[in-house]
Amino acid sequence: MSQSVWRESFRVRSNETDIHGLARLDGLFGYFQEAAGHHARVLGVGRKSLEDQGCFWVLSRCWMQIHQYPAWGQELVVRTWPQGVERLFALRHFRFLTEDGQEFGSGISAWLILDQEKHRPMRPGPFLDGIVLPEEPLVNGDVLVKLGSISDSEELRHVSAAYSDLDVNRHVNNAAYVRWTLDSFDLEQHSRRQIESIRIDYLSETLPGESISVRGREEAAGRQDIFGLRSTTAQPVFQARITWRDRMP
Template sequence: MKARPWIESRVVRASDVTPNGTASVLALATFFQEAAGRHAAALGVSMQDLLADGKAWVLARLRMEVDRLPAWEEEITIETWPSGLDRLYATREFVFRDQDDRELARGTSAWLVIDTERRRPLRPPSVLYDIEVPDRPAPLGQEEVDFAALSTVDREQTFSVRYHDLDLNRHVNNVRYLEWALETLSPEILEERRCVGIALQFEAETTLGDSVRATAEEQQEGDSLRVRHRLSHATSDRTLARAVTRWTSISEDESR
């Protein structure tokens, strides 16, 4: 079976935007996750299909670069396609475009299928080996992201896992980890800068009632800011996820 890229449109809702009037990177990550799920369903490997067989999709890695965040009520398109299998990982690419077909953001991701009882990775479903992926270049080049341990802690906050943080397979939704990482940053960064890049690596799950400690290390790089994030279990200190985000000044960005 030949897989064609999946394309869908979205209108940026009021609940998707920040006080700056543009969609957050959290909204873009959610848009991508939903489009990926619909495409997986069209290919016969939806979350519902897997859950019926005691399995589930989990996001293992995500990397995204952002040129421009869309504004409130702006219509955008999301294009996504599977790009192959790398051992136990199923890789998937995506591109966001505005109504003039200009790229807003682009990214790549890697997904695992897990046994929902044993919580261990499984071999990808056989149907994925029969899919002929689109012959097109990846929107992002290969890049090794440095997820090394933080050398210092500039910001710290603790969050409790609530019922509405959970997804279909009863673990914390992937985007929630990113939300906790960003929420740890100062209001000045969130107000005066725009996120232009994110990289996430998920390492462990959390359950209802757990406490999650989010820490961040800020590194100035010229006019840009690079932030390294770690999310850990507040009691055991087990690492749950690591992230790197990059930020640019909103005023400089708008003056281009």
């Protein structure tokens, strides 16, 4: 059987849900990341395989939209596949489906391959040679266009990168940044409205113990830009753009 499209099932666990009993966005992010990791391994370009070649994957940008959040106990399927190379980015698309095949969300991710020594991006083409792209309807969205740069914004929250945020490379894991973004809004906001889409760009590695200032700026009704800056140097570590939709009353 061809494995050019990867399918993986997850069931929403209680500690992945929020005050509405629905899956949190950082949980959905985790499911996608998990499925992507397994698929890469099956395609021969997993963490181990790249490590043997002196390289590693990093997620550079991700965009995701959720039409309807699944509830505690619901089974869902991540459907994901590589979608070629654009400049230095290896692209990977994904869809979230309910158990009976209804799409409730989708997204596009852009990955870099860095060399272990200098953390410089390599051209991904040669690594991905021979991987057949599936004939799968493309996800309609974009991660290649640049987000606006940082200007005036107000501080929403202060976080420091702790043990539970770090992965095996001692970097803050991708889903943790999404969690930091969610946590910079109070319950009043989370009660009134729901995140419809997020675009998140990973700009710099956050090291253990580092203090990050999460800042925000409301761009337009229902659109917000979020910036994570090193407290010491104001260097950006991540940037996100979220759109909200009002909850049904």
